[in-house]
Amino acid sequence: MTTLAIDGWFTVEDGVTHLLGARCAACGTVTFPPRTGFCPNPGCDGEHLEVTRLSRRGRVWSYTDSCYPPPAPYVAAEPYAPVTLAAVELEREGIVVLGQVKGLTVADLEVGMELELTCGPLADGPLVWMWGAAS
Amino acid sequence: MSVVVLGAGMHPWGKWGRPFTEYGLAAAREALRDADVSWPEVGFLVGADTIRNGYPGFVSGATYARALGWSGARIASCYAACASGAQAIDIARTRILAGLCDVALVVGADSTPKGFFKPVGGERPDDPDWLRFRLLGATNPAYFGLYARRRMALHGSTPGDFAAVKVKNARAGALNPLARYRKPVTAAEVLASPMVADPLRLMDICATSDGGAAVVLASEDYARRRGVTDPVRLAAVSTVTPTFPNAVLELPEFATDSCAAVPPPARPFRAAIAHAAYEEAGLGPQDVSFAEVYDLSTALELDWMEDVGLCPPGEAEKLLRAGDTALGGRLPVNPSGGLASFGEAIPAQAIAQVCELSWQLRGRAGERQVAGARVGLAVNQGLFGHGSAVIATR
Numbered sequence: 001m002t003t004l005a006i007d008g009w010f011t012v013e014d015g016v017t018h019l020l021g022a023r024c025a026a027c028g029t030v031t032f033p034p035r036t037g038f039c040p041n042p043g044c045d046g047e048h049l050e051v052t053r054l055s056r057r058g059r060v061w062s063y064t065d066s067c068y069p070p071p072a073p074y075v076a077a078e079p080y081a082p083v084t085l086a087a088v089e090l091e092r093e094g095i096v097v098l099g100q101v102k103g104l105t106v107a108d109l110e111v112g113m114e115l116e117l118t119c120g121p122l123a124d125g126p127l128v129w130m131w132g133a134a135s
Numbered sequence: 136m137s138v139v140v141l142g143a144g145m146h147p148w149g150k151w152g153r154p155f156t157e158y159g160l161a162a163a164r165e166a167l168r169d170a171d172v173s174w175p176e177v178g179f180l181v182g183a184d185t186i187r188n189g190y191p192g193f194v195s196g197a198t199y200a201r202a203l204g205w206s207g208a209r210i211a212s213c214y215a216a217c218a219s220g221a222q223a224i225d226i227a228r229t230r231i232l233a234g235l236c237d238v239a240l241v242v243g244a245d246s247t248p249k250g251f252f253k254p255v256g257g258e259r260p261d262d263p264d265w266l267r268f269r270l271l272g273a274t275n276p277a278y279f280g281l282y283a284r285r286r287m288a289l290h291g292s293t294p295g296d297f298a299a300v301k302v303k304n305a306r307a308g309a310l311n312p313l314a315r316y317r318k319p320v321t322a323a324e325v326l327a328s329p330m331v332a333d334p335l336r337l338m339d340i341c342a343t344s345d346g347g348a349a350v351v352l353a354s355e356d357y358a359r360r361r362g363v364t365d366p367v368r369l370a371a372v373s374t375v376t377p378t379f380p381n382a383v384l385e386l387p388e389f390a391t392d393s394c395a396a397v398p399p400p401a402r403p404f405r406a407a408i409a410h411a412a413y414e415e416a417g418l419g420p421q422d423v424s425f426a427e428v429y430d431l432s433t434a435l436e437l438d439w440m441e442d443v444g445l446c447p448p449g450e451a452e453k454l455l456r457a458g459d460t461a462l463g464g465r466l467p468v469n470p471s472g473g474l475a476s477f478g479e480a481i482p483a484q485a486i487a488q489v490c491e492l493s494w495q496l497r498g499r500a501g502e503r504q505v506a507g508a509r510v511g512l513a514v515n516q517g518l519f520g521h522g523s524a525v526i527a528t529r
Contacts, residue, residue, distance in 0.1 A: 005270055006260070027396040029380075033389060041396055042379055061384070062288070064280030064332045070272030071253035073265060083272050087281055087384050094394030096384050098281075100271055106333045111288035128270050 005126035009033050010119070011053075017119040017129055019054040019097060030054070030093040054097070056117040057134060058088040061096045063109045077123040086131045088115050102130040138228045139358045139366035140527065141351040142170025143490035146244070148315040148346035148477045155188050158347030158483070159195070159244030160202050166240065170351035171361065175206045177351070178236030181227045182212045183219035183243030183482035186255065195482070199242045209236070217429065217517025218374060219243060220348065220485030221525055225372040227352050237357040243482035244347030251275065252343060264387040264518065271389075275431070276340050278386045280332030283434035287334060290449040292437065296456075297339050298325035300433035303461045304469050308476020310462070310502040313487075315344050316476045325433075339433040344478030348486035350493070367493045370510075371415035371526040377404040386518045404522065405442035409514055412524035413444075420444030424508040425467040425495060427488040429515035430474045440468060443514055443524070462503055470495060470503050481517075488513035489525055496529040 004010065009032075010019050022034035026046030029039055032054060039046035063086040069076035070083070084101035086109060101109070102120045118132035144165025146158040159182075167174060180203075182195025191198040196210035215222040220243040227239035251274045254265040267273040286292045302322050308314040320338065328337040358366045377385075380392030382399040402410055413419050420443060428439035437451035445466060446454055454460050460468035471477070471491040474484070492511035494500045509529060516522040 006266070024396070029396045030393040031390075040379065040392065043397065062281040062285035064277050064284055064334075066272055066274060066277055066332060067330045068251075070268060070274050070277075071251050073254070073258075073269040074272040076272070085271060085273060085277055085281070092395070094380070096382070096391040098267075098271060098273065098384060098389050111285065122270075 003126045005122055005128040010129040012119055012127065017117050018056060019117060019129055021052050021054045021093065022049040023052040024049055030095060032095060032097055055090045055092050057114055058090040060109060060111050060113050060115060061087040061089045062111060063087070063101070063106060065106050075122060075124040086115060088131055100128065100130045102132040104133060136232065137355050137368045137370070138231050138352050139355055139363070139368050140489065140493040141172060141238070141353045141358060141363065141366065142166045142168070143493045144169055144349045145313050145487055145490050146347040147313045148344045148480060151345045153246065153345070155185050155192060155244040155246040155347070156198055156202055158246070158345060159199055159242045159349070162244065162347035162349035163199060163203065163240060163242045166349035166351045172238055172351055174203050177206070177208050177238055177240045179227060179230050179239040180208050180210045181223040181239065181241045182210070183223040183241070183486065184212050184214040185245045185482050186214060187248065188246055195242070215374070215517065215521040216519055217481055217515050218485055218521040218523040219482040221372060221515065221523030222374050224350065224352065224486065224489060224525065225374055228369055228372055231352060231354050238351065238353040240349060240351055241486060242347070242349040243486045245480040245482055246345045247343040247480065263389065267387045267389065274332070275386060276332040276335060278384070279340060279432040279435060280335050281384065282438060283335050283432060284333070286434050286438060292434065292452055294326060294334055295322060296437070296452045297335070297433040298322040299455055300430065300436050301325045301338050301475050303455070304430065304473045304475035307462050307470055307503055308472025311472045311476065314472045314476040315342070315478050335432050335434065341431050341474035342478030344480045346477065346480035346483050346487070348483040348490050350486055350489055365529065367496045367527050367529050369525065370418065370528045371412040371524070373408055373412035373415065373524040374522070375408055375411045376520045378407060385520070403442070405439065405516055408516065408522040409443040409512070409524045412512070412526050416526040416528070418510060418526060422510045423466065423512045424510050425470055425505045426511070427469055427471060427473070427491055427513040430469060431479070433475065436468065436473065439514060443512060467505050470500065470505055485513070485515050485523055488515065489527065492525065492527040496527055
């Protein structure tokens, strides 16, 4: 079984990846990564946060890439190929989530285009959530 | 009653590879000389901390006080990422306003490693700054790249516009003996430099530098007693935090706040930082003679111009192309040369901005003097919800 690069932030079931957030039962505010305790909305007294699966599709808020290998603790692949990053807006949750992009480069991306959540391995093995082309 | 800037001093920015204390002390002694104040007269010293130089960097107030010679002065040390220097200034200003001291010294300096900033070492999965590198390889320039690409999509900015910012700032920096980079550059050189974080190239992104800056602050009464009758005044220091929900992806975060329950505030974070300063000073963008804005990237200078109200959203390029923001223009932006010419020495940078404000307002900026400067604005933003705006007047 492949290990996840971080516990509790996303799940992979039958090849389908979901980001995990926390949703305030009182006001509906969503956080990613998930948090416990109380609602981060300072106008809400909610103390019941439930783990929730976030939308798997969203629109590109912006994108970039890392043309040089990022420093540790990132483990860069050898030989290094630029890592593409996209910040994707999830309409229902009203948040923008950053992730690596799988299978697309900056030349393929546009602000506003739809991407779908997937996952892929970091260079040293564990899986992390990634944004990929919408199916 | 207001707090005045009696003196300013800097150690030249560079990559000198010496201890941060050396830069901080040189700047402090220069500021004291400029103010004509002797160190034992200083009642309060605030150090802006550096987190990459061990224990002495975390207790920088004590480090500088000891090096200057224990004088019994009270001290404080603070860290607020890129806004550390402004928070240090605010702490000193507040103590003076409270009547607890007459004259204070504020010092910040850094000695930086080569290459990308990286998180403090060790295995620290509870630290979002560590995690963004571990999970995504998201460096600081990657976030700058996101903002730049977003600007291109929203406002039609081009890499040529970004290059023009660098050309402008390099021209100003060439006139500043304290800057690290003092060579004019061409747009073609910027556009031919290696891509770092698309669409930003090496020459669009500020370097990490060594440097030190210091200011001597005093009560207006103290200044008057010293015969200083027309001093530079600190009209405002804003260090506000974001208002929920912050809808902009900030360093070192993985996501924005959620707008599901509450709409985003009318003023996004950077605009709110400046707005609080305008309110405190009783001034507005129309009063500003020149601005020092935190150009971590060329594109970000254009964002800042709009955030602080120098022009409506999407119109920064218009001012840039008209030469309005260049030295000699209607509204110079980064007359010091900005981070483009200095590179970032984190705890010193916001203090260096105030040094430039004070020199410009005193008519002491030499070849880069802004004619008739009366109101100067300095703004900055750092990690973890830190930011600052300082307005100085004369």
